[in-house]
Amino acid sequence: MKIAISGIGGLGGFFGGLLAKHYENSKDVEIIFLSRGENEKAIRQNGLQVLTVKGNFTAHPKITTSDSSLIGKIDLLICCTKRYDLAENMIECSPCINDDTIIIPLLNGVDSREFIETIFPKNPVLDGCVYLVARLTEPGIVMETGNISKLFFGSANHSDQRLDTFLSIFKDAGIDATLTPNIEQVIWEKYSFISPIATLTSYLDCSIGDIVADVHKKEFLHLLLTELTSVALKKGIRLSEDIFQVTIDKMAKLPIDSTSSMHSDFKKGNRTELESLTGYIIKQAELNGLFVPSYGMMYESLKNR
Numbered sequence: 001m002k003i004a005i006s007g008i009g010g011l012g013g014f015f016g017g018l019l020a021k022h023y024e025n026s027k028d029v030e031i032i033f034l035s036r037g038e039n040e041k042a043i044r045q046n047g048l049q050v051l052t053v054k055g056n057f058t059a060h061p062k063i064t065t066s067d068s069s070l071i072g073k074i075d076l077l078i079c080c081t082k083r084y085d086l087a088e089n090m091i092e093c094s095p096c097i098n099d100d101t102i103i104i105p106l107l108n109g110v111d112s113r114e115f116i117e118t119i120f121p122k123n124p125v126l127d128g129c130v131y132l133v134a135r136l137t138e139p140g141i142v143m144e145t146g147n148i149s150k151l152f153f154g155s156a157n158h159s160d161q162r163l164d165t166f167l168s169i170f171k172d173a174g175i176d177a178t179l180t181p182n183i184e185q186v187i188w189e190k191y192s193f194i195s196p197i198a199t200l201t202s203y204l205d206c207s208i209g210d211i212v213a214d215v216h217k218k219e220f221l222h223l224l225l226t227e228l229t230s231v232a233l234k235k236g237i238r239l240s241e242d243i244f245q246v247t248i249d250k251m252a253k254l255p256i257d258s259t260s261s262m263h264s265d266f267k268k269g270n271r272t273e274l275e276s277l278t279g280y281i282i283k284q285a286e287l288n289g290l291f292v293p294s295y296g297m298m299y300e301s302l303k304n305r
Contacts, residue, residue, distance in 0.1 A: 012080030013142030042140025209256025
């Protein structure tokens, strides 16, 4: 069984690191890292250092490379890139993908599977979702800073006995993994948190704690959640009726100075996930005859920033 992880940042490095560490000497499972630049160089020289809340370790994958044509055909590709890099990443990975390769994207947003299927229409493409706070602090070093690390994957359309094998592989490596046919519901439940939070922290240029503490900022959040819920319902996803309070409660448990990764990217002048986390809601609203004025106003402001 050959499993490749593309995008060895915080997410890919954490879960990929657990896999590479556990299966380092396995004759049955090979873990391959697809990475680039200084990160690739550091991992090849010293392994990947993973600093977790439960302890630190160094992982040595079977292969670390930026050239997917060197690794042969793989059974599973776990894609951990940013959404804006997904098209380029799929092209880079294509030499190691055949029609039997299963692809699991673990990206923010809800449309990654649909996009990948346009590139690899013959492949079984699953949906995936993770809850994790981790980042690449420097080349070859990943640090987990949150107290939750869960991975969900599955499909309502594909029935493949290999999925149970992958689940066992994940669990044996110490990953809190769940295989579910209701994965779309799981993804939208996460999206209903990250999309409005990313949009609002970026638009207001403020922390999550600032929103929780300010009644007017919370009114903005309520408007975004109302609009997002209407879009989800049109797609057959029913979110919690008390989603606003659920969201506020989740935010209140975070450090007051924490913010979204999209907000951080805006502040650093980096590329952002604006299209997948904000623009997607607007496009889906237009397709379904819905009006989402708060999302629209914030999107236009952020797009011109």
